[in-house]
Amino acid sequence: MTEATLTAALSDHAPTANRWRFVHVVRRNYLVWRKLIGSALVGHLADPLIWLVGLGFGLGSLLPSIGGLSYMAFLGSGMLCYSVMNSASFEGLWSAFTRLKMQRTWEAILQAPMTVADVVIGEWVWAASKAMLSGIAILLVMALLGLVESFAALWVLPVLLLVGLAFGGLALIVTALAKSYDVFTYYFSLLLMPMMLISGVFFPAEQLPKIVHYIAQIFPLVHATQLTRGLVVGTPLDNIPLHTFVLVIYAVASVVVAIWLVERRLAK
Amino acid sequence: MLSVSNLNKRYGDLDVVKNLSFDVPSGQCFGLLGPNGAGKTTTLRCCLGHTKPDSGTIRLAGLPVPERAREARMRVGVVPQFDTLDPDFTVTENLIVYGRYFGLSKRECLARVPKLLDFAGLTDKANARIEELSGGMKRRLTLARAMINDPAVLFLDEPTTGLDPQARHLVWDRLKMLLNEGRTIVLTTHFMDEAQRLCDRVAIIDHGTLITEDAPRALIEREIEPVVVEVYGEGVEEWFNEHAHAHSSRAELAGDTAFCYCRDPEPLMKTLESKPELRALRRAANLEDVFLKLTGRDLRD
Numbered sequence: 001m002t003e004a005t006l007t008a009a010l011s012d013h014a015p016t017a018n019r020w021r022f023v024h025v026v027r028r029n030y031l032v033w034r035k036l037i038g039s040a041l042v043g044h045l046a047d048p049l050i051w052l053v054g055l056g057f058g059l060g061s062l063l064p065s066i067g068g069l070s071y072m073a074f075l076g077s078g079m080l081c082y083s084v085m086n087s088a089s090f091e092g093l094w095s096a097f098t099r100l101k102m103q104r105t106w107e108a109i110l111q112a113p114m115t116v117a118d119v120v121i122g123e124w125v126w127a128a129s130k131a132m133l134s135g136i137a138i139l140l141v142m143a144l145l146g147l148v149e150s151f152a153a154l155w156v157l158p159v160l161l162l163v164g165l166a167f168g169g170l171a172l173i174v175t176a177l178a179k180s181y182d183v184f185t186y187y188f189s190l191l192l193m194p195m196m197l198i199s200g201v202f203f204p205a206e207q208l209p210k211i212v213h214y215i216a217q218i219f220p221l222v223h224a225t226q227l228t229r230g231l232v233v234g235t236p237l238d239n240i241p242l243h244t245f246v247l248v249i250y251a252v253a254s255v256v257v258a259i260w261l262v263e264r265r266l267a268k
Numbered sequence: 269m270l271s272v273s274n275l276n277k278r279y280g281d282l283d284v285v286k287n288l289s290f291d292v293p294s295g296q297c298f299g300l301l302g303p304n305g306a307g308k309t310t311t312l313r314c315c316l317g318h319t320k321p322d323s324g325t326i327r328l329a330g331l332p333v334p335e336r337a338r339e340a341r342m343r344v345g346v347v348p349q350f351d352t353l354d355p356d357f358t359v360t361e362n363l364i365v366y367g368r369y370f371g372l373s374k375r376e377c378l379a380r381v382p383k384l385l386d387f388a389g390l391t392d393k394a395n396a397r398i399e400e401l402s403g404g405m406k407r408r409l410t411l412a413r414a415m416i417n418d419p420a421v422l423f424l425d426e427p428t429t430g431l432d433p434q435a436r437h438l439v440w441d442r443l444k445m446l447l448n449e450g451r452t453i454v455l456t457t458h459f460m461d462e463a464q465r466l467c468d469r470v471a472i473i474d475h476g477t478l479i480t481e482d483a484p485r486a487l488i489e490r491e492i493e494p495v496v497v498e499v500y501g502e503g504v505e506e507w508f509n510e511h512a513h514a515h516s517s518r519a520e521l522a523g524d525t526a527f528c529y530c531r532d533p534e535p536l537m538k539t540l541e542s543k544p545e546l547r548a549l550r551r552a553a554n555l556e557d558v559f560l561k562l563t564g565r566d567l568r569d
Contacts, residue, residue, distance in 0.1 A: 028368075031357070031361070031365065032356040103354065103355060104350060105352065105354060107352050108348070108354070109369055110318065111316070111352075112341060112366065112417075113339065113370060114338070114369050115338055266318065267318065267319055267320065268319075
């Protein structure tokens with residue numbers, strides 16, 4: 001084959017080379033997940049159910065209602081965000097790092113006609129999709145317990161996707177910079193756990209000193225819980241554009257930075 | 269098929285690739301040889317568009333790299349130095365999932381799988397998990413995976429490192445099949461017998477610079493005397509100082525062995541007759557001798 005006909009053949013290939021290439025990466029991760037479906041479903045369903053029922057009944061029976069809301073309803077709507085955050089972070093940290101460093105999966109993908117952006121966006125979308133499953137599982141449990149107000153609660157699904165994208169993107173930034181798994185423990189213990197405590201997941205953030213309350217506004221989780229709680233159990237919803245805007249900014253900015261960092265890391 | 273001119277790449281203060289140029293015509297097997305750290309892998313990475321050179325131009329499969337590297341890789345297969353197979357998938361699944369990255373449908377991949385498994389000698393292992401495969405099988409599967417898009421050019425980074433002789437010969441055999449089909453191969457290796465066996469042309473690089481480039485046989489004829497006598501045993505140093513330089517065009521003592529390169533070994537062999545304690549091995553010069561002459565015997569770690 002001469003180079004001229006080769007170039008011609010290549011331009012014929014152009015249609016397959018579009019911006020949806022990241023789907024191949026999502027699909028690869030989905031196929032692996034499907035193989036481990038048993039443990040995956042236990043993680044998605046049993047785990048939040050035990051937390052919700054355990055904490056909700058145990059602790060909830062000791063507590064008065066919170067702003068007219070039963071503790072179970074308060075906790076459930078917080079757990080929705082918390083478990084999406086957890087699941088997206090775990091996927092973007094430990095699992096993505098395994099594919100980057102241990103299994104060299106990304107390296108293999110990049111030998112094909114794929115780019116770093118395709119790989120990182122694929123991981124980002126996958127982390128958020130998988131995290132949404134955790135959210136949907138809790139939503140189902142809450143519906144079964146009669147805690148969901150109406151079908152309007154389904155509006156929470158796009159919010160959960162945004163939460164997953166925001167935390168998935170942040171996790172991928174940490175992964176791009178990580179030398180080993182150790183740093184992930186710091187990220188979880190020193191950033192995500194404190195963030196959870198000041199963002200109104202398990203108790204109303206208003207309990208905390210004003211200054212802490214303001215600091216919490218910088219982080220995405222408080223905006224996620226505000227939106228989610230309003231949509232699912234009907235607490236007053238205000239500042240919808242602001243909450244959404246913060247989540248969108250976190251989601252988009254984090255993935256852009258993650259792509260840049262992974263490009264830098266792999267170009268060496 | 270691949271053309272590299274005036275390639276430069278520096279990391280910090282270190283010139284990893286310096287003004288490197290070479291051409292690989294279609295259908296040839298081209299070997300990049302050099303000691304560890306010579307810049308072989310960096311050169312390959314530049315050719316595939318994974319590392320951006322500081323200067324120089326590269327054309328791969330008719331396209332400029334790195335600008336259109338992604339499209340060029342549509343027609344390229346790569347066997348990396350380290351195992352990158354997907355441990356969560358079976359042998360067949362590895363091929364299908366990889367084919368998707370080239371935009372191939374599952375149906376198209378499945379149609380290609382039996383031929384690829386046959387090529388890799390893995391038909392019996394179609395549904396085996398990766399951890400069940402031996403090192404040689406993994407390398408052959410990686411080669412089969414690199415063929416999923418029916419590439420015109422194959423890049424192999426040390427394709428037989430870590431394999432036993434049986435496995436190496438099988439890989440060589442498969443690479444020869446690919447060359448017979450008219451494909452182009454670019455490989456790096458530090459096994460000189462491998463390069464001599466497979467490559468139409470080899471380039472020897474060291475410290476990022478091209479030292480020489482030619483057909484292996486031509487290099488041996490041009491760069492080195494045709495016969496090598498290796499001498500070792502009790503008192504080799506004494507014998508070396510007395511006779512080696514007198515009867516060979518070039519001689520060196522490396523550890524306990526004297527290497528004497530000569531056109532006519534007879535006078536040298538005569539000096540050994542009275543020294544039964546010395547053992548001598550007389551052989552034809554090979555690519556390894558050329559390599560050691562040009563890059564030296566110092567360790568590169």
